[in-house]
Amino acid sequence: MKDQALVQVALYAALVAALGLIPPVPFVTGIPITAQTLGVMLAGVMLGPWRGCLSMLLFVAVVALGAPLLSGGRGGLGVFVSPTAGFIIGFPAAALVSGVVARLLQRQSILIAAGVGAFIGGILVLYVFGIVGFKWVTGNDWLRSVQVMAVYVPGDSLKVVLTALVAQAVYKGLPGAVATRQA
Amino acid sequence: MMTLYVHRQSWLHRRSAGLKLLLLMATSITLYALTSLWAAGLALIVVLLAYRSLGPAGWSYLWVVKALIPMFVLIFALQAWSQSVSVATLMLLRMLTLIWLANLVTLTTRMDAMMDAVMPLLAPLRRVGIAPHRIAFTVALFVRFVPVLMAVLNSLLEAWKSRGGGRAVWRLAIPMLINAIRMSDHVAQALAARGGVRSPDTPVSMVHSQ
Numbered sequence: 067m068k069d070q071a072l073v074q075v076a077l078y079a080a081l082v083a084a085l086g087l088i089p090p091v092p093f094v095t096g097i098p099i100t101a102q103t104l105g106v107m108l109a110g111v112m113l114g115p116w117r118g119c120l121s122m123l124l125f126v127a128v129v130a131l132g133a134p135l136l137s138g139g140r141g142g143l144g145v146f147v148s149p150t151a152g153f154i155i156g157f158p159a160a161a162l163v164s165g166v167v168a169r170l171l172q173r174q175s176i177l178i179a180a181g182v183g184a185f186i187g188g189i190l191v192l193y194v195f196g197i198v199g200f201k202w203v204t205g206n207d208w209l210r211s212v213q214v215m216a217v218y219v220p221g222d223s224l225k226v227v228l229t230a231l232v233a234q235a236v237y238k239g240l241p242g243a244v245a246t247r248q249a
Numbered sequence: 250m251m252t253l254y255v256h257r258q259s260w261l262h263r264r265s266a267g268l269k270l271l272l273l274m275a276t277s278i279t280l281y282a283l284t285s286l287w288a289a290g291l292a293l294i295v296v297l298l299a300y301r302s303l304g305p306a307g308w309s310y311l312w313v314v315k316a317l318i319p320m321f322v323l324i325f326a327l328q329a330w331s332q333s334v335s336v337a338t339l340m341l342l343r344m345l346t347l348i349w350l351a352n353l354v355t356l357t358t359r360m361d362a363m364m365d366a367v368m369p370l371l372a373p374l375r376r377v378g379i380a381p382h383r384i385a386f387t388v389a390l391f392v393r394f395v396p397v398l399m400a401v402l403n404s405l406l407e408a409w410k411s412r413g414g415g416r417a418v419w420r421l422a423i424p425m426l427i428n429a430i431r432m433s434d435h436v437a438q439a440l441a442a443r444g445g446v447r448s449p450d451t452p453v454s455m456v457h458s459q
Contacts, residue, residue, distance in 0.1 A: 069445045070437040072387045077433040080394030081426070084402050088418075108426065124391055131363045132253045132355045135395065138316050142253045142355030147277060147347040149320055204324050205340050210331065214323070228419055235423045236430070243430045 075117055078109040079125040082157075086137040099221040100137035103192065106157050107184035107229040110164025112236070114245035118161035126157055152199015156192045163187035168246040176237050176247065181230035183246070188229070189222050253355050255310070259303050261357040266366035269354045276350060280343050286335060289342040296349050303356070313352050314345065321345075364388075386446045390436070401428050 082105035110118040125135070134141035136154065145154055164187025171179035193215060201211040237244045261269075276292075283289050300307040314321075321341060328337035371384060405421045405428075440446065 069440050072383060072446065073390060073433050073437040073440065076387050076390035076394055077398075077429055079391045080398050081429055083395045084398035084425075087399055087402055104422070112426075124387060128388060128391060131360050132358070133360070133392075134253050140313075140316060142313075143273065143351035144313060144348045144355065147344075147351050148317055149324065149344070203344060204328070205336075206324070206328065207331075210327060214327075228422060232422045232426060236426050239427055240430055 071117055074113055075121040075124060078105065078113055078118065078121040079128070081105045082109065082122070082125050083133075083135040086135060088137075099218065101225075102137055103153075103160075103188055103222060104225045104228055104232075106160050106192070107164050107188035107225060108232065110161035110187050111168045111180045111183050111229060111233050111246055112244055113161075113165065114169060115162045115165030117245065118165045119158045122157040122161045126154060129154065147203065149200050149203050150196070151203060153192060153196040155199065156195025159195060160187045160192040163191045165246055172247050176244065177230045177234050179246065180233035181226055184226045184229035185223075188226060189219065192222075193219075252360050253352075254359055255303075255356050257303065257357075259357065261299070261303065261353065264357075266358045266362040269358055270363075270366060273351055273354050277347055280347055283343070284339070286339055286342070289339055289346070293342050293346045293349075296346050296353065299353060300349070310352070310356055311349060314348055317348075380448065382448050383446055394433075397432070398425075398429055401425060401432075 082102050085101040085105045088101040106122060109121050112118070113121060129135050129141045129145060130143060132142045136145060145151060164183040166183075167186045168179045168183030171182055174182075197208075197211045197215050200206065200215060201208060204211075206214070233244060237247065241247070280289070280292060283292070297308070297311075300310060303310070321344070325337045325341050328340055368381060371379075371381060374384070375381070402421070402425055405425055406418075409415075409418065409421055
């Protein structure tokens, strides 16, 4: 891997951490709606599957080592045994799939490629991880786990739209920065 | 430094990171096999006593679960209603024990000690072309980028407020990302100008010939 790729991997991991500063909107079930998954979707769409996945692995690993980088200053090993563990563990897979889908759709407009990629990676894939994690930690049955998690879909859909708009705007200004649209 | 580690002398601080991680893993598996309320309650008490052994302020660290309380209430209510109060109590005891125990490892283990403990697991990555010193470099760069990007975001937010603010704060994501990408390009160029990421084994005199 080239040095520049290492810098990009570090950058998007830091971006997700910085987005945790935006105060989360608290929600009834305790999983706050945060801007961090926006960063996850962007990492996949902007860096492509491989680098996007690595940057999220880096983020998750440093959180596990004890850095309080999740929104609300959470971090450490406790995060990985809490009800929302699945969502955090799913970050790398979500970025990977977002990148794969955005790359497959590179003949479409960037708005569609980024939007569909963010939706499939950042909602479908991430929710599979989130629901499995929630079920595993709390011992609820599938139906109830799905119901509890479904409340977040509106907030996350908003982030999908944001990812598409941001990717489009950045592509206009810095076309080279969107790795899923080359070659 | 941004870490949840608490610097102090205690019997837990003196244990090795690898041992603590292994014990944590073993405990988490055992806890899920427990079905007796008494055993689960006892496990929780042991963890609480371990916090107390950190010193008089030990129990204040239990507040890490503050953000999760609404969720616990909801899950407890759901389960008590759909199954039984004892099932819900068992689940809550297990969850609290495990979260607090994992947090205890984080509180009492330095970040670099933790990293040293997991580094051997990363060694196989060398085969796919990711050498450990490059991983260490990327981690260091990430840790350095975080406060820089937070400062960028803060200054954008302040500028936004001073211009009157408004609800479309999300628009800041665009200048934020463009700023960040520009910055990373500069870092990459600076890195290339200095000969790239060096392995600690490479003498400096070798760099120019590469």
